[in-house]
Amino acid sequence: MFRRFTTPSDGLTFRNKAEILFRLHPSELSALLEIAWDFRVWEANESLGHPRRRSDIPGLPEYLLNTLFSSAPPQTGLPNFFTGNQQRFGIPASVPPRNGVMWDHLIYAYLIENTRIYDIFRKVIYEYHHGEKLGVPLASSQHWLRNTEELFFRDAAPFSIYSVGSYVRPDSGASRRNAYYRMFGMDLNHGMENGQPYPYVKPDTANRDFVSTWEEFLREVWVAISNQNNTSGTNPQDDAAILDLAKRLHDMLRTRRTNGNLSREEFWYVSMMSWFHLAVEFDTPIVNSLRAEGASEEERLKKIGERVSMPPHGRSFYFFLLSDRMSWILTQLETDIYLNELAIPGFYTVGSPVERVMRTIITYWSQATGRNMKEKARSVSIQNRE
Numbered sequence: 001m002f003r004r005f006t007t008p009s010d011g012l013t014f015r016n017k018a019e020i021l022f023r024l025h026p027s028e029l030s031a032l033l034e035i036a037w038d039f040r041v042w043e044a045n046e047s048l049g050h051p052r053r054r055s056d057i058p059g060l061p062e063y064l065l066n067t068l069f070s071s072a073p074p075q076t077g078l079p080n081f082f083t084g085n086q087q088r089f090g091i092p093a094s095v096p097p098r099n100g101v102m103w104d105h106l107i108y109a110y111l112i113e114n115t116r117i118y119d120i121f122r123k124v125i126y127e128y129h130h131g132e133k134l135g136v137p138l139a140s141s142q143h144w145l146r147n148t149e150e151l152f153f154r155d156a157a158p159f160s161i162y163s164v165g166s167y168v169r170p171d172s173g174a175s176r177r178n179a180y181y182r183m184f185g186m187d188l189n190h191g192m193e194n195g196q197p198y199p200y201v202k203p204d205t206a207n208r209d210f211v212s213t214w215e216e217f218l219r220e221v222w223v224a225i226s227n228q229n230n231t232s233g234t235n236p237q238d239d240a241a242i243l244d245l246a247k248r249l250h251d252m253l254r255t256r257r258t259n260g261n262l263s264r265e266e267f268w269y270v271s272m273m274s275w276f277h278l279a280v281e282f283d284t285p286i287v288n289s290l291r292a293e294g295a296s297e298e299e300r301l302k303k304i305g306e307r308v309s310m311p312p313h314g315r316s317f318y319f320f321l322l323s324d325r326m327s328w329i330l331t332q333l334e335t336d337i338y339l340n341e342l343a344i345p346g347f348y349t350v351g352s353p354v355e356r357v358m359r360t361i362i363t364y365w366s367q368a369t370g371r372n373m374k375e376k377a378r379s380v381s382i383q384n385r386e
Contacts, residue, residue: 001036001103001271002029003278018278022285023143026150030157033271034060037161039100049257051102051331054267056260059161104270105334106262108327110180112273114189115316117301118152118173121276123308124290125149134307140285148279152272162268174200179265183256184210189313207252217245218362218373224348225359226374239344246338253334270327277323280304296320318368325361329354 006017021029037059046053127134128145137145156163169175177200180186185208191197224237256262279286280300283293292303298317305311313319332354337343346354362373 001033001267002274003281004036004101004103004274005032006278015282018281018284021278022147024147026147029147029151030160030162031065033267034065034161036101036103037267038062038065041100041102048260049254049263051334054257054260055263057161057264060159102331103267104274104324105327105330106179106183106266106269107330108323109176109266109269109273110184110186110188111319111323111326112277113176114313114319115298115301116190116305116310116312117276117280117316118273119190119193120301120305120308120310120312121148121279122153123310124286124304125153127308134290137289138285141289144279144284144286148275152275156268161264162271164265164268171200173198175265176269178203179262179269182206183253183262186211193310207256210249210252213245213248213252215365215371215373217242217249218358218365219376220245221347221358222362222374225350225355225362228348228350237348239341242344242347243338243341246333246344249330249333250336250339253330257334277320315368318364322361322364322368325357325364329357329361 002021005021006014008014008017012020024032040054041052042056043050043052048056124134125145125148128137129149155165165172165175177187177198180188181200182203182205185206188198220238220242224239224242227235227237277297278284280297283300287293287300287304290304290307292300292307294300294303296317297320298312301312301316332338338347346352347358349355366373
């Protein structure tokens with residue numbers, strides 16, 4: 001969510017917006033999240049849990065938000081931040097938000113956390129606050145350090161929309177893993193720092209077939225892309241199979257969202273991971289403080305990990321590249337667009353906006369998992385890596 005506040009506008013660039021964001025007071029950042037929730041897309045004719053009606057839970061009352069922003073909000077582009085960054089990430093806006101904010105899909109948080117970025121920055125903050133092993137942080141990064149600790153490493157402010165922890169679920173890391181498993185049947189690829197599995201409640205009801213269904217879907221779409229121009233011989237393109245798999249993905253994801261379930265958790269977890277992602281999208285103040293300048297998110301995170309002796313996942317490069325694209329396509333699949341067979345060719349028609357996203361996802365998912373989506377599926381069992 002925080003990365004959506006950085007949409008260039010009013011003469012301010014992405015980098016300008018991010019640097020403004022990093023320097024805000026924690027209460028202003030909290031208020032921005034409350035405003036984002038308050039302006040969420042809400043269409044009464046959609047069922048609760050639909051991407052255009054994720055939740056009916058109210059946020060802070062308007063008079064409290066007005067108190068927090070009694071004058072003008074910070075220059076973060078509030079009038080248009082909800083349009084997102086589709087153009088920046090090469091994602092088509094074929095279903096733009098009509099009334100307000102649509103945040104990222106939970107898969108975004110899962111993929112970003114799989115890089116181990118949260119744990120690495122937790123250790124960065126620990127070291128800075130317990131000594132000078134990492135040196136003295138630059139004055140420009142002190143704001144980021146304070147905001148990060150206030151927002152993500154302490155209990156949330158009572159009654160805030162992102163207050164999703166309590167005595168019942170005191171461990172944020174365990175709660176995130178629980179949500180990932182419920183939605184995708186997948187755990188994160190790393191456990192605790194000592195190498196032990198991270199303890200969390202693994203729910204009885206979960207989308208355990210998500211990975212196998214998703215990969216079958218990618219393979220069928222790739223077959224269709226590969227045979228788009230096939231004018232002779234047998235054409236293995238199978239629109240009916242793609243439609244069936246799209247429906248299965250739609251149904252399993254929407255089932256987990258019945259009555260708006262998991263919406264607040266998703267909103268907070270994607271907001272959390274977007275803050276850390278934004279911190280390595282360019283040579284930000286905290287990156288400069290850590291002398292971790294680089295040409296990409298993955299290179300910067302790798303250098304930061306070296307500083308605190310906690311390497312990121314070896315395939316972080318692909319997790320970063322997949323995060324926005326998979327967030328967009330899974331949100332699309334949760335709408336009813338691809339329940340119509342007439343829409344299926346959009347997945348594979350060469351040159352179409354959706355086909356370009358799908359082609360990229362197929363390549364990067366293959367690299368991230370080590371399973372080639374461009375080959376015929378083999379009879380293997382899908383197991384999560386602890």
